[in-house]
Amino acid sequence: MSSSYISSNVQTLKPSGIRKFFDLASKMDNVISLGVGEPDFVTPWNVIEASYHSLEQGYTAYTANAGLLELREEISIYLNDKFHVTYHPETQVLVTVGASQAIDLALRAVLDPLDEVIVVEPCFVSYAPTVNLAGGKAVTVQAKPENEFKILPSEVEAAITEKTKAIIICSPNNPTGTVLNKEELTAIAEVVKKHDLLVISDEIYAELAYDERATSIAAVEDMIDRTILVSGFSKAFAMTGWRLGYVTGPKEIIQAMTKIHQYTMMCAPTMAQHGALEALRNGNESVLEMKVSYRQRRNFVVDALNDMGLSCHLPGGAFYVFPSIKETGMNSEEFAERLLEEQRVAVVPGHVFGESGEGHIRCSYATSMKQLDESMKRLRKFVEKYTD
Amino acid sequence: MEEKEIELLKLLEKNGRLESETIAKMIELTTEQVEEMIAKLEKENKIMGYSTLVNWSNVYEYEGVTAMIDVKVTPMRSVGFDNIASRVYRFPEVKAVYLMSGAYDLSVSVEGKTMMDVSRFVSEKLSTLDTVISTTTHFVLKKYKHDGIIFSDDDDKDKRIMVSP
Structure with missing residues (x-):
């Protein structure tokens, strides 16, 4: 009845495949979840304290649409120091409600109806839906497991x-x-x-690169004027619930995005912006400490998975491993469902992230060593049962 | 190797029960290399022992009190504070002794079954030592955090939703 009011665009939007797993897993007891896409650390205390302090001082009003200038200045310094990209804080930096909002704004600012956007899969579940909601058309290309899921230029060009x-x-x-x-x-x-395209580069995990420092595509020669760099505080600073991200790019595009932002969001939460300021000024030590811990856990999990026959490459960053489950003869949804039912370990089936994710599962190692150890034992039992 | 040693020490400091095999995978060494490294660190007195952090206040049958005692002493010629410190730390009821900067010299942590036990130790054993000038005893009422571990039952509860993108 009232569903007839819903726009056809939203009606055709498929719910995320992750939702189903969340519903299944949250009804069960004694589940170890490797399905969580966020840090297991609580936000560093100095950041929480700085946000408290800002509230006590009465900083409870709106900030400028683009965010506190002080924060934009720190973001600009930070990006320059770490990734060698230069943005003017007053015109080229916009503070957003998470990196997700930044991606939404970027797409809405640049797309005309039926413009195509190439989405490299496997990827975060919201890119294609966000393109469609902005009136564009998502064209997916598949990064292949045999290339360690690195997309090849020829594969991009073909699309x-x-x-x-x-x-x-x-x-x-x-x-x-x-x-x-x-x-x-x-x-x-x-x-x-060559094709005069724009890049929307989601660099939310840029700090979490373990073997070599991550490079921003904006730092590649002649790319600064055609890159929208999206990042935020969620992953590196363990601040997911604060909903604070930022986006930098060519002045005209950032100004266009700010126009949408001022009408639809006004500004990012003020208390979160004050926390973020502290994170950039005094948070580097905490980031490094968390990074060491992720790297150790990555090494442990990759070793355990390969040892039990779920082959995976050593992922250079983020906190996910994406092993192949083909040996078991199951597809990824079957595998994840049975694993949850039989061994009470939650993972996310790879196909929800795109076609080429089929035959894989995503395991997040952002969970305690104790839980990781136990989950690997359960996983091994499961794999042994289904392979000879 | 120095770097790996520090990484190993930090891991063991946090969790003394971590198995060598697990550590090996975490820091990209072989199990044998980890065991050799641990043996070496023990020999060099870099690893002094392995203990367990017990939250005694959750063990209801157990009775015990802890006091922190500030001790002022007269340093002795040529040995400074080391002599008096060693006379203090040999008592089994003394759990920790630190030489401090500031208003007093030694900070002494003492454990006993009851407050009476601790008072008796201070008045009969500690304050009667030759070079001790004065003592101030503070009883611990509640332990919130010890050696980096927060003594709260729900502090390490995972507050995240179970599956997220």
Whole structure:
């Protein structure tokens, strides 16, 4: 009845495959979840304290639409120090409600009806729906397991049409943990430049690269003017619930995004912005400590998975491993459902992140060593049962 | 190797029961290398022992009190504070002794069954030592955090939703 009021665009939108797993897992007891896409650390105390303090001082009003200037200045310094990209804090930085809002704003700011956006899968579940909601058309391309889920420039190029306006990439990647290095990004940038495209680069995991420092595609030669760099505080600073992200890019695009932001959001939460200021000023030690701990757990999990026959490459970043489950003869949904029922371990089936994710599962290692150890034992039992 | 040693020490400091095999995987060494490293660190007195952090206040049958005692002493020629410190730390009821900067010299942590036990120790054993000038005893009322571990039952509860993108 009242569903007839819902727009056809939203009606055709499929609910995320992750939701189903959440419902299943949360009804069971004694579940170890490797399905959580956020840090297991609580936000560093100095950040929480700074936010408290701002509230006590009465900073409870709106900030400028683009965010506190002080914060934009710190973001600009931070990006310059760590990723060698230069943005003017007053015109090229926008503070958003999580990186998710930044992606939404970017797409809404640049898309005309039926413009195509290339989405590299496997990827975060919301890119394609966000493209569609912005009136564009998502064209997916598949990064292949045999290439450690690194997308090849030729694969990108094959999907380009006259309607293609932008490409969304994410490195370090959720769900594969794959990191594209400078050479690989440069090769993709060549294609982007040749076809005059824009890149929306989701760099939310950029701090969490374990083997070598992550490169921003914006730092590749001649890319700064065609890259929208999306990042935030959620993963590196363990601040997911604060909902604070930021986006930087060419002045005109950031101004266009700010226009949408001022009408639809006004500004990001003030108390969260004050916390973020402290995170950038005094949070680096905490980030490094968390990083060491993630790396140790990554090594442990990758070793355990390969040892039990679920082969996976060593992911360079984020906190996910994306092993193949083909040995078991199951598809990823079957595998994840049975694993949950029989061994009470929750993982996310790879197909929810895109076609080429089929035959894989996403395991997050952002959980305690004790839980990881136990989950690997349960997983091993499960795999042994279904392989000879 | 120095770097791996520090990584190993930090892991063991946090969890003394972590198995060598697990540590090996975490820090990318072989199990044998980890065991050799531990043996070496023990020999070099870098690892002094392995203990368990007990929250005694959750063990209802157990009675015990802890006091922190500030001790002022007269340092002795040529040995400074070391002599008096060693006379204090040899008492089994003394759990920790630190030489401090500031208003007093030694900070002494003492455990006993009852407050009476501790008072008796202070008045009969500690304050009667030759070079001790004065003592101030503070009884611990509640332990909130010890050696980096928060003594609260729900502090380490996972507050995240079970599955998220």
